[in-house]
Amino acid sequence: MTHFLRSALFFLFILCRIPGLFAQEYDVSIYVYDKMVNKLINSIGKVSSTEEYRLSLLKGTYTWVVDNIIIKFEKGKAAFTADVNVDSGPFTYRDEVNGSIDVNYNAKDDKIELRLTHAYLDIKTKVFGKERLIKTINIADYYTTPFEFDGPLTFSEDFSFEMPDGSMKKIVTAIENFNLEILPKAIRMQANLTFTDASKLKPLTKVEPAPGTKNTQTPIAEDQNAVKSKKEKREEKKKAKEQKKMKG
Numbered sequence: 001m002t003h004f005l006r007s008a009l010f011f012l013f014i015l016c017r018i019p020g021l022f023a024q025e026y027d028v029s030i031y032v033y034d035k036m037v038n039k040l041i042n043s044i045g046k047v048s049s050t051e052e053y054r055l056s057l058l059k060g061t062y063t064w065v066v067d068n069i070i071i072k073f074e075k076g077k078a079a080f081t082a083d084v085n086v087d088s089g090p091f092t093y094r095d096e097v098n099g100s101i102d103v104n105y106n107a108k109d110d111k112i113e114l115r116l117t118h119a120y121l122d123i124k125t126k127v128f129g130k131e132r133l134i135k136t137i138n139i140a141d142y143y144t145t146p147f148e149f150d151g152p153l154t155f156s157e158d159f160s161f162e163m164p165d166g167s168m169k170k171i172v173t174a175i176e177n178f179n180l181e182i183l184p185k186a187i188r189m190q191a192n193l194t195f196t197d198a199s200k201l202k203p204l205t206k207v208e209p210a211p212g213t214k215n216t217q218t219p220i221a222e223d224q225n226a227v228k229s230k231k232e233k234r235e236e237k238k239k240a241k242e243q244k245k246m247k248g
Contacts, residue, residue, distance in 0.1 A: 029188060029190045030151065035185070041069050046067055047065075048066065049063070055134055058125070060088065060125070062086065062088035063086070063088075064123065067082065073183065077100065077182060078182055080099035080100060082119065097121050100117050102117045112187065115140075115143075116140040120139070151191075152193065158170055169198075170199075171197060173194070175191050176192040
């Protein structure tokens, strides 16, 4: 028995060492390559800003311009690098900033989103020949809109098929589960899809009638009105009897 258990455990150990043996299989895979992302972000052009500053008794303006942006996908992370030209009046210089990009899947809109989270730049000037820090800015504050790429439902959210009798059958597509992973040079989005006959789908929420339409009362309100109606009828009968006695 002991020999059998040892053999079984050894067999399981060998199986677990085989790459991808127990990996989950997905219906669809989408790849977003950093080469394409760099083409997109650089097609936007240079991002810049000019602001006023006050440093002790010194007043002036500074201008910075972002150039040569490079986004690089590595195992488990997305890095941001750019050159920034700064002109603060008496001092001009070029600096390199490094930052991080958050990669997320927006299931509601079926979008793979890339959002710059931070890339800090020191704005400096010179006072009497010495460098002085004016402030530190976050370049990410100027990239408020994420870069979006279509998710797996882009292929089609529903399909329509003409049946032999001429009727149309609609099949609705939905994502059952997904896996988003950052690989060297690419983001990989994998998903399992479900396909359901639209006529068999049950509504998830109760649709309330629009204001002003009929049957807007809730069952509780209807019960209260029914009780009120019975009470009014009893009072009317009571009054009728009293009037009859007075006449008699």
